[in-house]
Amino acid sequence: MKEAFHLDKARFLFGDFCSYVQGYTGEKFDFVLASGVLYHQTHPARLIYDLADITDVVAVWSQVADAKHPSDKEIVD
DSSP: OTTTTTOTTOOOOOSOHHHHHHHOOSSOBSOEEEESOGGGOSSHHHHHHHHHHHBSOEEEEOOOOSSSSOOHHHHHO
């Protein structure tokens, strides 16, 4: 992604997202994209709260699939 779109100033991280966010003490990030992490959290609201400490601009993408909100396959079938 970084090379394909020439994002020379971007930094992509991989690892324990919550521990990183909670322990981060550097300058605020320009932007944080939290993609596909919210539904893995025990305390998702806490993660959103913690993200506000490290950035002023955040995008959170998540999804839910359960009996009340079925998957795409169940909707099509």
